[in-house]
Amino acid sequence: MGAPGRPRPLEAWEGDAPTAEPSDEEVVPSFEEMLAAPRRDASADSIEAVLFDLDNTLVDFLHVKRTASDACARAMVAAGAEFGEPADKVGQMLFHHYLEHGIESDDAFQTFLRRFQRNRLSYTQHQIDKVLAAGINAYLRTKDLLLSPYPGVHATLVALVRRGYRLGVVTDAPRLKAWQRLHAVGIADFFDVVVTRTDTGVEKPEGRAFLVALDALGLRPWQAAMVGDWAERDIAGGNRLGLYTVLAEYGHASREGLPPAPVPAGVTADESVPNVRIDRVAALLDLFHARDGRGDEAAEPNRDGS
Ligand SMILES: [Mg+2]
Known part of the structure; x- marks a missing residue:
């Protein structure tokens, strides 16, 4: 509301714009x-x-990340990766790797494979990329499906x-x-x-x-x-x-x-x-x-x- 007895500027009557005079109080520090x-x-x-x-x-980001990690692990194992553990255990390992390595990291799968994949020295880059591609695709599909x-x-x-x-x-x-x-x-x-x-x-x-x-x-x-x-x-x-x-x-x-x-x-x-x-x-x-x-x-x- 304007001060009594003072004419309000025309624009102040239009819409619901605040009519208070600007003061130091209003300035955001x-x-x-x-x-x-x-x-x-x-x-x-x-x-x-x-x-x-x-x-x-x-x-519910963590739930999605956890489920997508499981899907990724199953896909990597199906594509030939060997971790010496059943696929559901590998999914847990991958999720914990995410938590340790950085939940937003973009190279979690690569670092995970380098860390846990058995016989990694005998794998060619071609075989590694085959496993990675399967894992990444499964991960993205699951994430898209579940994120809500x-x-x-x-x-x-x-x-x-x-x-x-x-x-x-x-x-x-x-x-x-x-x-x-x-x-x-x-x-x-x-x-x-x-x-x-x-x-x-x-x-x-x-x-x-x-x-x-x-x-x-x-x-x-x-x-x-x-x-x-x-x-x-x-x-x-x-x-x-x-x-x-x-x-x-x-x-x-x-x-x-x-x-x-x-x-x-x-x-x-x-x-x-x-x-x-x-x-x-x-x-x-x-x-x-x-x-x-x-x-x-x-x-x-x-x-x-x-
Ligand atoms: Mg939060």
């Missing part, structure tokens, strides 16, 4: 200023944007957008792979901003990863929520800056039976405690409704029945 600023309690502020981690928060968003992701994103929240992704995945996954599961167009490791050169919990997204949205940390499955990266990083942090516990199911993920240097248990935990992505809707009172207008009839 620099990364350094935001990093140095005292933290505010995000639980007291209204959320304007929701930032999501990608893997194991929006898509968690149940409720699509409907939740639709509802959040309808309620006026702006959406972002903050991921440690490389940019091209992040976009491939977002497109593959049909949610690429929901996001105002997608910030990847390629864009920032850092991984969560480094503040820069979150600040680039906030900067693009023109928001302060306490105006955004961060939703992620990895407490020491997604939650600790969000807490350090003062975002409202939501731990996506449903993303932990794919880690069952795996060694605990390494804790990034300098991260404490205290700063990895989220503001709230959710067991399914759709729980965000009730959570934010309770905080901000924003409902799904289209789905909720007016009180007069219209």
